[in-house]
Amino acid sequence: MTTDQTSSLLFGLAVIVLLARALGALARRIHQPAVIGEVLAGIALGPTFLHGAVSDTLFPDSIRPLLSALAAVGVAVFMFLVGVEWDAAMIRDSGSLAAIVSLGSVLLPFGLGILLAVYLMDDYGSGDHTSFMLFMGIAMSITAFPVLARILTDRRMTRSPLGVIALACAAVDDVLAWSLLAAVVAVSGSAGSDQWRILLAVPYLLGMFFVVHPLLARLVARRPSARMTPTVFAGVVVGLLLSASATEWLGLHYIFGAFLFGMILPRSGTEQVRADVQERLGHLSGTLLLPVFFLVAGLSVDLSGLDVGGLGALGLILLVAIGGKFTGAFLAARFNGMPLRQSAALATLMNTRGLTELIVLNVGLQLGFLGPDLYSLMVVMAVVTTAMAGPLLSWIIGRPATALQPTSRSTAPFSTNAGRPVTASRRAAPVDKTNEGNRDT
Template sequence: MTVLLLLLQLTVILVAARLCGLLLRALGQPMVVGEMAAGIVLGPIVFGALAPQLHAQLFPPASLHALSALSTLGVVLFMGLVGAELRAPGGMGAQLRASLWVGLSSMALPMLLGLAIAPVLHPALAPGGLGLWPFALFVAVALSITAFPVLARILKDRNMGRTPVGQLALGSAAVVDAFAWIVLALVLAVGSTQGQGAEGWSGFLRICGGLVLFAAALFLVLKPLYAALLRRELQAGALSDLGLVAVLVGLIACAAVAEWLHVHAVFGAFLFGVCLPRDDALLHALEARLAPMATALLLPVFFALAGLNASADALGAAALPTFALVLAAAIVGKVAGGAAGARLAGWGWRDSLAAGTLMNARGLMELIVIQIGLDAGLITPTLFTMLLLMALATTALTGPLLNLLGARAPLAILPARHRVAAGPAPSPLPPTDP
């Protein structure tokens, strides 16, 4: 019966994800917005409210362990691909400086706003016994996320991938990804040792030391080994079975090491992807072999579990002002922070606001972060639901806000230094629109 129930759950999840994805795509949204919405529809907020008995029979809590394992595997594969896709902002110095300005400012302002609103949220929305600082730091990170793959898909759909502002946004999102996962790892280390006094600080230092050793082993030992191996196993743009197995072993082993270090498996998967060679042929080969399984089968399971973890309490009248506060801090922080960074780099107001709007797309990356926070006991299901709805809203708003700005290729003529700085756009990941 357990196997039958799992197969029924997978069938319902995949059908719901595809139908919602197609519906939202018809409305001009990326497929991922519909798949995220499908998770909410399958949870207690919609399906559980409309048919509580059927919902309880189809998704009993005791049956969710298998779905959880599948979703973890899907996120590990996806984050490995995101790490492999990550590229440093390319082009001349002006483009690199502009990407750094936009990336760092679009992280700094929402983090500051997150720290500012955390004392208001903490009494009602922090798990019992959790101190203010671990909670506040996690809220700050959650508000600062940008979804690199979803951003790439939005730019492709709008024919903006090769425009200067599109490449600025992609480079800036790469900066955010790199810094956000490092900061999140430190927040998890703080959260796992908080409330333990001197022992907690020594545990925090041990985790940080373990992360340094882990990163050193990855980039000093595994990186050259995999570069040599993959050069041999990648022929005519195709990756051999041995090469694929080697990548999978490294990916899963690094995820396991990160989990052992108490910083979550996805961090290890992301770092492993980053240490792989920056080879477009390898990236396309990995996408061809891994992305369909990760994005078409396993990530919809992750969305469904996120929806099942949602709480209807977040939609009550008493919670709406709090949700409005979270949503406002998220949107203002990203749009204003990104726009300010672009202005400091010498861009015009319209293009600066377009860059800030693009940085506001959170998508799947936000869901991964808040699921980590829920698993680590840093947020309650109610705040998890608010952040889930915030991620959905900010991603869905990206297209309409760009329409208001008239931001579709080609944009207004930019200063010559920005036109020259724009190099070829990286290929968006993955083709199945995570």
């Protein structure tokens, strides 16, 4: 790196952090997740305003590859932390309701997304029509677990029956959506001449679950009072990076390896270690790395040339994204005996997309599933669906002060169709800890 590159990079990072924190704080002042402000900061620095003059000045082409590299590290760390928060026990505690609602909130928007892709094919389709349709279906099916957790935390609902069910549904939703995306990436041929490597994905998964996970569990069992040390922290970071590197080499994407390594970390006996890892990595990721990702994502968003046709396409995208997700979750919840208001509230929570959607969209842009114009429209959809969740939830079940809370006499206000009561777990429901000051990405 030259002196000019180094100076430009460091100055640009300072601008990114300051603007992200300022707009994130402003978003929280108006009762919105900070991710809304941070995404808007990235878009504001992009080509949408002043034809990119600001971004060209602050972030010359010579440093953009470096920013992209930092953004990739930030996304990998974020996906690892999401995997750490994923709790299979919480899903089991919720009974069949979480699985059924998750299926409904994925399958319906997935199918509608495919139909929308067929309609948009002529104007926005990629060369690989099948991959384009499948990817659009996945993009419509995403729920952002961290944003949902933050909304529930702000409303003091993480331990309420509705909050526990919503978190469990979002966790199942994550796995379904990531699995579908991995399958699409695998069959799309994005790895080129090295496509044969995808055949190693199955033994890799088996090795992670049946070799690496048991080994880690044995190490923890030998040290029941495991505490965070520089060596332990380094081991976690190395494991995260190696797993992400492996799935990227296999032709999937590094986000899957990062998420998977977070999932397989032992839960029992590692509570303090996981909390420390989340805090240390979360502060770095939320303060520096993720704002860089928002900038890189914003540099690809150009709404300056949006015309009537583009507005029509955006309207259809919003209709399918919001209507499909809400209807699928709402009908599944009602089918399982959940009361009307709780069903509507749960369907609203499942509509949050946040950073998770942006990660999926960037995968699509990198692999050529989405063009720049459609990518820009989809980013707008991600912002709108995230911003509307809080106000709509307040309209359905009231402000946080009057939101539904668990009572001492009632832990099963609704039940599954199998007659098994759905009770709030006595454990604290998982809360996103990617950044204590900004835990809503």
